[in-house]
Amino acid sequence: MTHLDDEPTTAPPAHDASVSRPSxxxxxxxxxxxxxxxxxxxxxxxxxxxxxxxxxxxxxxxxxxxxAISKATIPVGGGKVFADQKLVVTQPASGEFKAFSAVCTHQSCVVADVADGTINCACHGSKFDITTGAVKNGPASSPLPEKKVTVSGDGISVT
Incomplete structure (x- = not known):
């Protein structure tokens, strides 16, 4: 009869440190x-x-x-800059919405804000009209490109 204790045992192979393996x-x-x-x-x-x-x-x-732009977020006589989308939306008069590229035509800075009837670039002081995008104060010499605005219900979409 064979006893289990009599059977040879084999130890698992030892880790060979000389073998390089990728992590x-x-x-x-x-x-x-x-x-x-x-x-x-x-x-x-x-x-x-x-x-x-x-x-x-x-x-x-x-x-x-x-x-997702809600009409209620755009103040009458002002506007809002959507820097991530390089877009500025204005409401020059109640119910009249305009949109422009938010990239200043002077040196391509994104405009900072809309105040006192102008879209304002903080980089060099250019100011643009909220109704037309025309330059009101340089150094920019070209207007902001206008975008198409569609008003539907309480929302605004821009293309």
Whole structure:
């Protein structure tokens, strides 16, 4: 009869410190990079893909905020700057809404605020008319580009 105590035992192999193994982080990062490279291979350059992703994300974010503008948030005789969307919406007279690019035509700073009938750039002091976007005070020499405003119910959308 054989007893269990008589059977030879084998110890698990000891860790061999001389064998270099990549860390879990390196393995995961390499796998992710490989998948990304394969996905991009058929769709153009990595830069094109990155530009498309950024553009799509910013378009979606801009659309969401533009559609969410409440008429009540735009003061009569004033306006509001949506810096993330590079948009300024004004209400020169009750119920009359205007929208302009919030990028100053002088050196491309985003305008800071709307006060006293003007859209104001804090970078160099340019001021633009809240009704037309025309320059009221330089150094800017070109008006702010106007955007199309659609009023529906209590909301405003800008395209």
């Amino acid at each position: 879990r982080r390196v393995v995961l990062a390499s796998a992710g990079a490989g998948v990304g490279a394969v996905a991009l291979a058929g769709c153009g350059s990595a830069q094109d893909a990155a530009n498309t992703a950024v553009s799509s994300a910013s378009d979606a974010a801009a659309g969401a905020v533009k559609d």
